[in-house]
Amino acid sequence: xxxxxxxPSAPLxxxxxxxxxxxxxxxxxxxxxxxxxxxxxxxxxxxxLITQQHPAIVLLDLGLPDADGISVxxxxxxxxxxxxxxxxxxxxxxxxxxxxxxxxxxxxxKPFGVGELLARxxxxxxxxxxxxxxxxxxxxxxxxxxxxxxxxxxxxxxxEVKLTKLEFDxxxxxxxxxxxxxxxxxLLKEVWGPGSANEPHYVRVFMANLRKKLEKNPSRPQYxxxxxxxxxxxxxx
Ligand code: CA
Numbered sequence: 001x002x003x004x005x006x007x008p009s010a011p012l013x014x015x016x017x018x019x020x021x022x023x024x025x026x027x028x029x030x031x032x033x034x035x036x037x038x039x040x041x042x043x044x045x046x047x048x049l050i051t052q053q054h055p056a057i058v059l060l061d062l063g064l065p066d067a068d069g070i071s072v073x074x075x076x077x078x079x080x081x082x083x084x085x086x087x088x089x090x091x092x093x094x095x096x097x098x099x100x101x102x103x104x105x106x107x108x109x110k111p112f113g114v115g116e117l118l119a120r121x122x123x124x125x126x127x128x129x130x131x132x133x134x135x136x137x138x139x140x141x142x143x144x145x146x147x148x149x150x151x152x153x154x155x156x157x158x159x160e161v162k163l164t165k166l167e168f169d170x171x172x173x174x175x176x177x178x179x180x181x182x183x184x185x186x187l188l189k190e191v192w193g194p195g196s197a198n199e200p201h202y203v204r205v206f207m208a209n210l211r212k213k214l215e216k217n218p219s220r221p222q223y224x225x226x227x228x229x230x231x232x233x234x235x236x237x
Pocket of ligand 1: 011017018019061062063065
């Protein structure tokens with residue numbers, strides 16, 4: 001693939017997609033932005049490309065001719081945490097959820113525009129570049145909310161907000177995975193434990209509490225966002 005326009009230090013993006021019009025759209029949109037691009041049209045070729053060329057990010061179609069895209073995620077997650085954005089068709093909520101639970105970071109529903117594509121890619125690259133909150137620094141900030149995961153403290157502006165243990169655990173999980181979409185099942189399992197799979201309303205109730213305590217306008221949240229039919233995402237900027 002001709003990629004002469006790209007700067008050799010630009011991020012390398014792997015596109016794993018078998019539909020020619022979408023391949024073409026992605027290639028054209030990303031090339032203009034100066035990204036370097038590698039492409040595969042099957043799951044097998046995609047895993048080989050990722051293993052050998054270490055892209056900065058992967059755009060992955062879920063419906064590939066030789067295998068489900070989820071098998072690519074599982075295989076890559078065995079050794080790498082590089083960002084994976086899934087490309088799926090409208091109405092494929094179940095496979096999106098499976099992909100996120102298998103370790104994908106985000107998804108785009110076809111058809112999507114260039115603006116949304118670039119925003120998701122930049123957000124994923126920023127996230128990959130930043131040190132984990134669990135390192136030396138346990139502090140976090142989004143909007144006028146800030147806190148310390150180790151001290152289990154949260155403030156809105158300068159005022160400390162009292163959270164229950166489970167509210168704090170849910171917030172901490174969102175902070176550690178900020179800007180990623182977390183599914184209902186994942187949140188239930190991590191915060192309430194494996195026996196809670198049939199209690200999806202827990203997450204809804206606790207998320208409403210967190211919004212009331214942390215968001216300026218809880219009915220129009222700026223940070224604790226709902227991903228309709230999928231789960232939630234903490235937007236950190
Ligand atoms: Ca496909």
